[in-house]
Amino acid sequence: MTPATLFGLCAAALIGVGLYGLIVNPHPLRKIVSFNVIGSGVFLMFGTIARRAAAAGLGGDPVPQALLITGIVVAFSATALAVALVLRLFETTGSLSLAADADDP
Amino acid sequence: MITPVDIGIAILLLGLAVWTAFARAAFAAVAGFIAYGLLLALVWVRLNAHDVALTEAAIGGGLTGALLISAAARMRRIEQATNTERTGLPVRLLAIAASAGVALALSVCVLVLPDPAPSLAHPTVLNQEATGVGNPVTAVLLAFRAIDTLLEAIVLLIALIGVWSLAPERAWGGRPGPRQVADPNGKLAWLARVLAPIGLVAGFYVFWVGADFPGGKFQGATIIASMWLLAQMAGLAEVPPIGRTWLRVGLVAGPLIFIAIGLAGTVTAGAFLAYPVPFAKPLIIAIEMALLPTLVLVLGLLLAGTPAQELSK
Amino acid sequence: MKLAFDLWTFATISAGAFFFLAGTVGLLRFPDTPTRLHALTKADNLGLGLVVLGLLPQADGVLAGIKLVCIWLLVLLAASSVSQLIAATVRRGGGPR
Numbered sequence: 269m270t271p272a273t274l275f276g277l278c279a280a281a282l283i284g285v286g287l288y289g290l291i292v293n294p295h296p297l298r299k300i301v302s303f304n305v306i307g308s309g310v311f312l313m314f315g316t317i318a319r320r321a322a323a324a325g326l327g328g329d330p331v332p333q334a335l336l337i338t339g340i341v342v343a344f345s346a347t348a349l350a351v352a353l354v355l356r357l358f359e360t361t362g363s364l365s366l367a368a369d370a371d372d373p
Numbered sequence: 374m375i376t377p378v379d380i381g382i383a384i385l386l387l388g389l390a391v392w393t394a395f396a397r398a399a400f401a402a403v404a405g406f407i408a409y410g411l412l413l414a415l416v417w418v419r420l421n422a423h424d425v426a427l428t429e430a431a432i433g434g435g436l437t438g439a440l441l442i443s444a445a446a447r448m449r450r451i452e453q454a455t456n457t458e459r460t461g462l463p464v465r466l467l468a469i470a471a472s473a474g475v476a477l478a479l480s481v482c483v484l485v486l487p488d489p490a491p492s493l494a495h496p497t498v499l500n501q502e503a504t505g506v507g508n509p510v511t512a513v514l515l516a517f518r519a520i521d522t523l524l525e526a527i528v529l530l531i532a533l534i535g536v537w538s539l540a541p542e543r544a545w546g547g548r549p550g551p552r553q554v555a556d557p558n559g560k561l562a563w564l565a566r567v568l569a570p571i572g573l574v575a576g577f578y579v580f581w582v583g584a585d586f587p588g589g590k591f592q593g594a595t596i597i598a599s600m601w602l603l604a605q606m607a608g609l610a611e612v613p614p615i616g617r618t619w620l621r622v623g624l625v626a627g628p629l630i631f632i633a634i635g636l637a638g639t640v641t642a643g644a645f646l647a648y649p650v651p652f653a654k655p656l657i658i659a660i661e662m663a664l665l666p667t668l669v670l671v672l673g674l675l676l677a678g679t680p681a682q683e684l685s686k
Numbered sequence: 687m688k689l690a691f692d693l694w695t696f697a698t699i700s701a702g703a704f705f706f707l708a709g710t711v712g713l714l715r716f717p718d719t720p721t722r723l724h725a726l727t728k729a730d731n732l733g734l735g736l737v738v739l740g741l742l743p744q745a746d747g748v749l750a751g752i753k754l755v756c757i758w759l760l761v762l763l764a765a766s767s768v769s770q771l772i773a774a775t776v777r778r779g780g781g782p783r
Contacts, residue, residue: 271379271419276483278383282390284476289394291468292460297399297445301406304437305390308413308429316483319420321492327421330509331493334518336425337510338525341591344432345532348675351444352536356679358448560774564767571760 276316282309296354296366300347307343311336379419386412400449403441410434423587424510427579431595432672439602440676505654507585514589515657519646523635526628526664529671533624537615540680546616549677555608565600565607572600580665590661594668601673612677620670627667631660691743698740705733719776723769730765734758 286309289302314332321329358364389409396402411434417426460468497509497517504516514522540547555561580593604610613620634656635646642649648656705728712725738758745751 269375271375273483274375274379274383275416275420276486277480278386280476280479280483281387283479284472285387285390285394286472287475288468288472291471292465293394294460295399297441297448298393298402301393301402301441304406304433305393305409308410308433311425312413312416313479313483315417315420315422315425317486317490318422320486320488320490321494322421323492323494324498326494326498326509329492329494330497330513331518333422333425333510334513335521336422337428337514337589337591338521340425340428340433341525342528344437345529345675347437348440349532349535351440352539352679355444355447356539362451364448364451560767560770564763567763568760 270320272316272319276313279309279312279316282306282312294366295364296357297351297364300350300354303350304343304347307339311339311343314339382412382415382419386416398449400442400445403438403445406441407434407438410438424508424583424589424592427587427589427592428595431592431599435599436595436672436676439599503650503653504648504657506657508583508587508589510587511583511589511657515660516648516653519631519635519660522664523628523631523646526631526667526671529668529675530624530628533671533674536675536679543683544680546614547680548612548614548682549674549680550612551681555606557608559607562607562609565603565609569600569604572596572603576600580661583661584658590665590668594665595672597665598669598672598676601669602676605677615674615680620674623666623670624674625667627664630663634660695740695744698736702733702736702740705729705736709733720773723773727765727769731762734761 283306286302286305286307289305290299293299293302314336315328318328318332318336321332323329354364386409389405389412392405393402393409396405411430414426414430414434417423417429494509497513500517501509501512504512506512506515576593576596578593579588579596580590581588583589583593601610605612615621634648638647638649639645641647709725709727709729712728713722716722716725735758738754741754742751745754
């Protein structure tokens with residue numbers, strides 16, 4: 269088993285753990301953290317594919333690595349927008365619950 | 374092949390991920406997530422993806438961690454009082470089944486990947502000479518897949534517009550975030566005064582050396598933006614109100630120059646974002662230098678958050 | 687000569703690892719925040735310093751060695767400032783219980 273395969277399997281497990289955290293935690297910020305764990309698992313799996321495609325004297329395929337850099341930056345911008353939304357929800361309603369209001373028509 | 378260090382890092386990574394899912398308080402989960410991000414950077418080094426390792430450490434661990442920690446700290450006070458929701462057992466069982474199923478399916482996919490793996494390394498190396506950059510990842514980012522980098526910068530701007538649009542009516546055009554109350558002569562200010570010049574030099578170095586070695590504008594811009602944020606937190610610099618003209622010009626200038634160079638390429642080299650070969654390296658450097666201030670501003674403002682203070686005339 | 691370098695690296699990194707272990711045990715076992723900060727600074731200063739000292743013979747060239755020492759100095763700077771800030775906050779009465 270190569271390191272790439274080991275980290276690929278690790279990535280699959282990370283996606284599973286992140287999915288569990290996303291579904292089970294009611295706190296919105298922890299859902300964002302679990303979503304980031306899923307995202308990093310997906311990136312790690314892509315990195316495994318990049319490592320396995322090493323050729324031409326390079327240590328890894330540069331095209332997936334460039335796509336990964338783009339992906340990490342875009343994931344950060346999505347996280348920033350999500351955190352801004354959660355903070356605004358906290359400021360306007362004073363609570364952290366995502367559950368629908370019972371007395372809304 | 375596999376060293377004990379690899380196995381140790383993989384076990385730690387999974388342990389930290391489980392910690393973020395199961396920790397009692399949100400703050401503890403976020404602290405675990407920051408450690409997880411930094412450990413992931415080590416994994417990238419092990420997978421020979423050095424540029425990705427720098428990006429993960431800077432943006433994935435550093436900026437995302439700072440964002441989440443400040444949000445968790447602001448919400449910590451009321452978390453105990455309002456956190457009365459508990460997910461029921463049926464949902465938990467369903468979640469375990471779903472995550473186990475997904476993890477299993479993906480593990481099977483990893484194990485049946487084609488061998489030998491299809492690769493784009495050869496075409497990249499063959500065509501890299503014409504671009505004049507020594508780092509193949511930079512060549513891909515700025516020459517072969519330049520449209521991805523352009524759209525990435527625009528996505529960052531759209532996210533920033535989204536964050537700004539959450540401002541309440543009275544704070545429209547005002548300063549982001551709560552007012553900082555740091556002492557300009559205190560310890561944090563001392564740290565900012567000592568660290569900021571070092572950080573600026575390191576950031577510019579990482580940006581400049583990205584042409585031939587691992588590095589690049591995203592990593593360098595993150596370091597410079599972090600120094601700006603440190604100065605803001607220490608009370609040595611004020612967050613600019615988002616209505617300022619120079620701020621908005623600075624945000625838009627980078628992508629505009631990128632698009633202009635791309636449109637010039639339709640005339641001189643036959644396609645959008647194509648570079649005429651003798652000018653490839655200068656054009657790439659021009660694009661990077663134009664994007665750097667925009668990226669520093671965007672990353673700093675995304676961390677600063679939604680405008681919350683009124684703009685006092 | 688290489689054997690001597692390798693022995694030096696092994697010995698100093700083992701000592702550094704011991705200090706990291708001691709710092710972690712202190713973090714888990716000490717009763718309140720200032721004492722825990724005290725344990726952590728031992729790990730940062732001594733532990734990381736010994737690890738860097740052990741890696742110096744393995745570096746390729748003087749410049750790489752200087753970079754390693756600069757990394758240690760930057761970690762010292764950041765860790766000591768943050769420890770002071772945390773301790774000042776706890777003394778004022780803020781922070782988690």
